[in-house]
Amino acid sequence: MKTPAIAVLLTVLALQACSTSADSCVGFKPIRPAIADVDAMSPGLARQIVTHNETGAALCRWKP
Secondary structure, three states, X not given: OHHHHHHHHHHHHHHHHOOOOOHHHOOXXXXXXXXXXXXXXXXXXXXXXXHHHHHHHHHHOOOO
16 A cells, blocks of 8 residues: 555656746845945945845846
């Protein structure tokens, strides 16, 4: 009885591994600070925003 359940579970897991959905990108978006914010932000924060936006462009196909 366990064998069919295990086979179904493995099949579902294998199919999920092949999915190419962008669902993981739904909750995220590019960070576009205003000019006044850019002038006031620290270099570290600016680096983090650039890294965030570059990662989103690579993984979620965000446009600049």
